[in-house]
Amino acid sequence: MAIPVAMFRAVNKDARHWQLLALSALFFLSRFVSDFGAEFPALGAALSGAMLAQFVGSKATGTNFQWKSAAITTLGITILLRASDPVFWFGAGLIGIGLKFLVRFNNKHIFNPACVGIAVVTLASAGAWVSPGQWGQTPVVAAFVMGFAALVLSSAKRLDIALGFLGFFAALLFGRAMWLGDPLVIPAHQMQNGALLVFAFFMITDPRSTPDSRLGRLIFAAAVAGFAAWLGWGPHVRGGMIYALAALAPLTILLDRMFPAGRFEWTPNNKNEEGTGNETQDIDDGGGVRAHAAGT
Amino acid sequence: MKLKTLMMAGACALTPLVLSPSASAFCGFYVAKAETDLFNEASKVAIARDGDRTVVTMASDYQGEVSEFAMVIPVVDIPEEGQINVANPALMDHLDAYTAPRLVEYFDPNPCERDLLYESVTVSARRNAPLPSAQIAQKAEDLGVTIEAEYEVGEYDILILSAEQSDGLITWLNQEGYNIPDGAEDTVDAYLKRDMKFFVAKVSLDRHDGNAELRPIQVAYEDEEFMLPIRLGTVNAQGKQELFVFAMNRTGRVETTNYRTVKLPSDMDVPVYLKDEFGEFYKDMFRHQVEKENGKAVFMEYAWDMNWCDPCAAEPLTTSELRELGVHWLGNPNGPRPNENVPVQPRRLIAPQAADVFVTRLHLRYDAETFPEDLKFQATGDRTNYQGRYVLRHAWRGDYEQCEAAGDYANTLVDRWETEATTLASLTGRDVNDIRARMAEEGMSAAGLGVETKPKKNWWQRLWGNDDE
Numbered sequence: 001m002a003i004p005v006a007m008f009r010a011v012n013k014d015a016r017h018w019q020l021l022a023l024s025a026l027f028f029l030s031r032f033v034s035d036f037g038a039e040f041p042a043l044g045a046a047l048s049g050a051m052l053a054q055f056v057g058s059k060a061t062g063t064n065f066q067w068k069s070a071a072i073t074t075l076g077i078t079i080l081l082r083a084s085d086p087v088f089w090f091g092a093g094l095i096g097i098g099l100k101f102l103v104r105f106n107n108k109h110i111f112n113p114a115c116v117g118i119a120v121v122t123l124a125s126a127g128a129w130v131s132p133g134q135w136g137q138t139p140v141v142a143a144f145v146m147g148f149a150a151l152v153l154s155s156a157k158r159l160d161i162a163l164g165f166l167g168f169f170a171a172l173l174f175g176r177a178m179w180l181g182d183p184l185v186i187p188a189h190q191m192q193n194g195a196l197l198v199f200a201f202f203m204i205t206d207p208r209s210t211p212d213s214r215l216g217r218l219i220f221a222a223a224v225a226g227f228a229a230w231l232g233w234g235p236h237v238r239g240g241m242i243y244a245l246a247a248l249a250p251l252t253i254l255l256d257r258m259f260p261a262g263r264f265e266w267t268p269n270n271k272n273e274e275g276t277g278n279e280t281q282d283i284d285d286g287g288g289v290r291a292h293a294a295g296t
Numbered sequence: 297m298k299l300k301t302l303m304m305a306g307a308c309a310l311t312p313l314v315l316s317p318s319a320s321a322f323c324g325f326y327v328a329k330a331e332t333d334l335f336n337e338a339s340k341v342a343i344a345r346d347g348d349r350t351v352v353t354m355a356s357d358y359q360g361e362v363s364e365f366a367m368v369i370p371v372v373d374i375p376e377e378g379q380i381n382v383a384n385p386a387l388m389d390h391l392d393a394y395t396a397p398r399l400v401e402y403f404d405p406n407p408c409e410r411d412l413l414y415e416s417v418t419v420s421a422r423r424n425a426p427l428p429s430a431q432i433a434q435k436a437e438d439l440g441v442t443i444e445a446e447y448e449v450g451e452y453d454i455l456i457l458s459a460e461q462s463d464g465l466i467t468w469l470n471q472e473g474y475n476i477p478d479g480a481e482d483t484v485d486a487y488l489k490r491d492m493k494f495f496v497a498k499v500s501l502d503r504h505d506g507n508a509e510l511r512p513i514q515v516a517y518e519d520e521e522f523m524l525p526i527r528l529g530t531v532n533a534q535g536k537q538e539l540f541v542f543a544m545n546r547t548g549r550v551e552t553t554n555y556r557t558v559k560l561p562s563d564m565d566v567p568v569y570l571k572d573e574f575g576e577f578y579k580d581m582f583r584h585q586v587e588k589e590n591g592k593a594v595f596m597e598y599a600w601d602m603n604w605c606d607p608c609a610a611e612p613l614t615t616s617e618l619r620e621l622g623v624h625w626l627g628n629p630n631g632p633r634p635n636e637n638v639p640v641q642p643r644r645l646i647a648p649q650a651a652d653v654f655v656t657r658l659h660l661r662y663d664a665e666t667f668p669e670d671l672k673f674q675a676t677g678d679r680t681n682y683q684g685r686y687v688l689r690h691a692w693r694g695d696y697e698q699c700e701a702a703g704d705y706a707n708t709l710v711d712r713w714e715t716e717a718t719t720l721a722s723l724t725g726r727d728v729n730d731i732r733a734r735m736a737e738e739g740m741s742a743a744g745l746g747v748e749t750k751p752k753k754n755w756w757q758r759l760w761g762n763d764d765e
Contacts, residue, residue, distance in 0.1 A: 035557070035558045035559045036557065082676065084676075084677035084678055125677070127677035128677065129674065131674075133552050133553045133556055134551070134556055134557065135556070179489070180485075180490065182482075183664075186669045189669055190669070193554075238553045
């Protein structure tokens with residue numbers, strides 16, 4: 001009994017451990033279940049790009065080498081991005097992590113690294129794309145993602161933004177279907193999308209690039225959901241949620257100013273990649289929302 | 297000018313197997329064979345698309361009275377007459393044959409002879425698609441229906457309709473003999489609320505030449521949305537509809553973004569007796585694979601650069617054929633024609649100049665429950681070639697005792713046949729014992745070899761090569 005408990009404690013020390021486990025499981029699911037899923041060469045390419053940028057960024061800023069964050073970015077890119085050449089995964093990793101160091105405001109990076117990496121390479125070339133339909137709509141996948149994600153989020157304390165996004169997005173899809181007179185199986189079908197769930201639970205939930213306050217996060221989630229829905233209905237963009245999140249990321253600055261709150265940190269009192277350790281996360285704060293409020 | 301794609305509300309049926317003899321890539325030659333109807337209700341849609349410019353060609357193998365044929369398609373905008381065309385049905389047949397799942401045949405050499413000589417044969421499977429007739433009435437306006445445009449194209453009378461409400465439109469269409477099924481109101485309403493128009497076509501008996509085969513209708517349009525409306529076709533509860541989509545573009549494989557795309561299982565050895573029943577095999581396999589995906593997947597049956605094929609189920613399409621099918625980005629038809637009249641070459645058929653066309657063949661069986669939403673596509677940058685290909689390996693027959701290699705070969709045959717039987721069972725859902733029995737009838741069993749096969753060696757005997765027996 002002692003060994004499992006010790007293992008649990010070791011994993012539970014850092015919410016990113018749960019994310020890494022869940023994303024790794026999703027990688028294998030995609031690799032072995034989908035005909036057009038994630039691939040090992042893509043994983044290697046994305047990892048190279050992300051780690052290279054992380055290494056250079058850490059050296060340049062004199063901070064610790066945060067391999068866990070870069071690994072999470074790598075897995076997110078590998079799971080969601082499809083490309084005709086490994087250079088695109090490499091580029092997405094490099095750009096995503098690179099922008100984490102380069103585009104900052106008030107000691108906080110603006111863009112979710114995996115999201116912006118994917119957005120840049122898919123917009124830049126027809127050789128890279130997002131395949132939103134390839135997860136299938138089986139409840140098994142949905143349950144898997146939900147279960148694992150819930151575990152992750154209980155640690156990272158960002159369930160509010162995930163459920164907020166999914167709730168707003170579902171309300172828009174169902175509302176539009178009712179207005180059009182479409183059968184409700186259509187929006188239900190649209191919601192049972194593996195890529196959407198991966199996005200909601202592993203991308204928009206990134207605590208480092210979303211607003212600090214709960215109200216701010218919910219407003220942010222609503223804005224991303226609305227923009228993503230419009231991208232699908234208006235210009236018929238596939239995978240619109242990723243572009244919506246990337247485009248609206250700067251809104252975080254405004255929301256943090258309007259609704260100040262404590263800043264999330266992955267590990268308490270550490271010299272983290274930003275070189276700040278002024279706010280901490282209370283690990284034992286079961287069901288709590290966020291780090292200790294420090295105010296600004 | 298925007299115009300959204302089509303949908304077939306008509307009945308459709310499937311074609312016979314067609315094969316065409318062509319040279320083999322790796323070895324020997326192909327033999328052509330024909331089969332009868334594969335699928336009973338199928339539509340074929342070819343979509344040639346580059347950027348927003350799109351040409352859709354809709355074909356059916358409508359078997360009923362020409363006067364009964366009607367097609368109703370929601371479109372985004374009102375096409376001009378010049379945007380509508382009729383195509384030669386042979387073009388779709390050729391595209392179908394070129395992309396069809398194929399059977400390849402190999403003959404094992406005499407194991408006592410070193411040199412390998414192969415021959416191969418291919419049989420391809422394919423099918424066909426449906427179409428209608430029309431009159432014009434002035435009662436339309438009373439029902440809130442506006443006839444936006446009215447064209448005579450080939451044997452078709454075409455109307456572009458807009459309407460305020462679905463009931464008026466449906467009433468008018470029924471009065472005009474379009475037989476809109478009950479329950480279509482909601483679906484028609486949903487398209488009207490999206491501000492879509494309806495493209496309706498019937499066959500003009502005056503201009504129809506009496507040919508039983510109706511020609512495919514083509515529409516050229518520009519739209520950023522890459523989709524195919526299928527919902528009207530699911531309204532009439534006639535059961536599942538069969539649809540083949542042939543997408544041609546410059547970038548690579550096309551996939552559905554709101555439904556899972558899966559590859560049809562391919563490159564497997566199957567029992568040689570399938571040679572004469574390949575069509576049945578393909579039908580059973582497709583049905584079984586659809587069941588395995590709970591009816592919710594779109595199957596990719598072919599994805600290939602149209603310059604070549606290996607093996608070729610039919611010759612690649614010529615540049616002029618591709619242009620007729622709407623591949624507008626290919627050069628001037630009076631200029632050099634890459635594949636024109638080029639005899640099929642053995643091995644990889646490399647055309648004198650790149651055709652710059654990548655084709656994806658998608659096949660789905662759908663109804664309102666499994667495919668509630670219109671099909672949405674995207675072009676990917678993936679140019680990996682894929683084909684539905686099944687292999688027959690004919691055993692060498694002779695004196696299995698004439699040399700040691702022949703004896704060993706006989707032993708491998710029994711294992712191989714067992715693998716083929718289980719492969720066929722898993723592909724089609726057929727009973728493996730029935731397959732074994734059928735193979736035994738054809739001499740594909742240990743008894744059928746006429747020699748006593750050696751007992752199987754244990755794994756350690758195979759490891760060190762020592763023979764305790």
